[in-house]
Amino acid sequence: MTDAFEPDVPAPDEVTAPWWDATREHRLVLQTCARCVREKRPAAQHPPRALCVRCGSDELDWVRSGGAGVVDSFTVVHRAPRPDLAVPYVIARVRLAEGVVLLTRLQGREPDGWHIDDKVQVTWIDLDDGRALPVFVPDAPPSPETEKGS
Structure with missing residues (x-):
């Protein structure tokens, strides 16, 4: 499993600057x-x-935000959009407890180990410019039932 990636991120603007500023302190x-x-x-x-x-x-x-959510939908990417991205990786919609949906990455588990409704918690990937990207990891270890696919 590989969790490392080098993302392309947009520059902050007058609307998004407060959000990006909060990421510098790992605040969602x-x-x-x-x-x-x-x-x-x-x-x-x-x-x-x-x-x-x-x-x-x-x-x-x-x-x-408290940073807790559930996996709403996800896909495993097997063909990278750029040659420098390692595959496979997981892109997901995470529905936060506050009701908002974030498009993000899932990490901390093999790509085929994810399921809809898995509970997740935010963590951060620091960027070279001081900002950070929110990604999500399992909130709790999978239950034996989840592991069996039931």
């Missing part, structure tokens, strides 16, 4: 909408945007 933050909070609607969104995707408000702020 989510953008929230004050108007949606007041109206008791789901308020968190990701990726960061200039406006709320639900109501169009620009009353956006940041809250810290």
Whole structure:
């Protein structure tokens, strides 16, 4: 199993800079909408945007995520998009406890050892520029039932 990779990451901009700044401290933050909070609607969104995707408000702020989630969907990549990427690796949608979905990588387990609804926890890959990428690892060891495929 190989967990090492060199990602291509976008440069921060005026919308994403607070998110990237938090990653420097290994803090996973989510953008929230004050108007949606007041109206008791789901308020968190990701990726960061200039406006709320639900109501169009620009009353956006940041809250810290606990970093716990479940695997919503995943795929094992066997053919790298670049020759310098080691395969296989796992790309997944992780649904955080806060309801937001992140597109990320799964690590810490063989690619064929992952299942939908596996519990995961955020960890970090440090980048050369001081930022970090959130990736997810198993939150608990797989149960014997999971190992049998039931």
